[in-house]
Amino acid sequence: MTINASSQSGMRPRRSCLYMPGANERALEKAKSIPADSLLLDLEDAVAPDAKIEARDRVCAAVKAGGYDQREVIIRINGLDTQWGMDDLNAAVAAGPDGILAPKVSTSDEVLALDTALSQAGAKPDFALWIMIETPLSILNLKEIGMCAHSTRLNTFVMGTNDLAKDMRALMTPDRIAFQAQLSMAVTAARAFGITAIDGVYNDIKNEAGLQAECEQGRVLGFDGKTLIHPAQVEMCNTIFSPSEADITQAKDVVQAFADPANSGKGVLKVNGKMTELLHLVEAERIIAMDNVIKSQNQG
Incomplete structure (x- = not known):
């Protein structure tokens, strides 16, 4: 198995x-x-x-x-x-x-x-x-x-x-x-x-x-x-152990920055003054997904 x-x-x-x-x-x-x-x-x-x-x-x-x-x-x-x-x-x-x-x-x-x-x-x-x-x-x-x-x-x-x-x-x-x-x-x-x-x-x-x-x-x-x-x-x-509001805000900003057509093909960006690489995008997506699951669970 x-x-x-x-x-x-x-x-x-x-x-x-x-x-x-x-x-x-x-x-x-x-x-x-x-x-x-x-x-x-x-x-x-x-x-x-x-x-x-x-x-x-x-x-x-x-x-x-x-x-x-x-x-x-x-x-x-x-x-x-x-x-x-x-x-x-x-x-x-x-x-x-x-x-x-x-x-x-x-x-x-x-x-x-x-x-x-x-x-x-x-x-x-x-x-x-x-x-x-x-x-x-x-x-x-x-x-x-x-x-x-x-x-x-x-x-x-x-x-x-x-x-x-x-x-x-x-x-x-x-x-x-x-x-x-x-x-x-x-x-x-x-x-x-x-x-x-x-x-x-x-x-x-x-x-x-x-x-x-x-x-x-x-x-x-x-x-x-x-x-x-x-x-x-x-x-x-x-x-x-929940993502903080600051974590969520930063994560959304990271996702938005990499989705911006102006940043297409770039592997490193500066988001809210912080150096941000594609590895940070992966973590940002995980944080947002976990926050959505927690909020959905609380509503249920």
């Missing part, structure tokens, strides 16, 4: 990806009214071992029932190396979400095994495979893992910064200095292979200033969005 990951991802915004505990029925219902772009219905970290099967049944029933409107619905399964993983995967495919999120993927062989299991479970080619990048080995194998996007359903990296911190024995400081290389490497691999890159969670729920700073840092690093652990974090995340 050959799938182009970039076309699979399309222009769907993934600014805010909110984890919802699969064992909590009220949370699954509340998720239907939260303005997150993506809902990650969690069967892994958020669920105790003795509640795994019940949570699986509850999540799959909620997905089958629907009601999540334009929100992307992803089920985070347990690893295939656990007693629950394969049953989670099979049940998720049968329930019909937009995709699954697999934890602790460290090698390309694991991606291939997940994709094969999805095919055997009857998943369609456009069923999305998201994977957690949260082990030191996954960082070292980013190139090989990313290459799988050209031949599998892989289309999204999700950073697991808490697990990465634990395995590295590193401290999670406000500037995330211990993780900036790993975060940047993941974004680089994502861009090389047409994969969406989602930043890790921010743990201090009541610290709005801290959340804002980390969202802005993630945006600077090039992430498409951020995973979140509380609905109160969604609005800020959506704002920061």
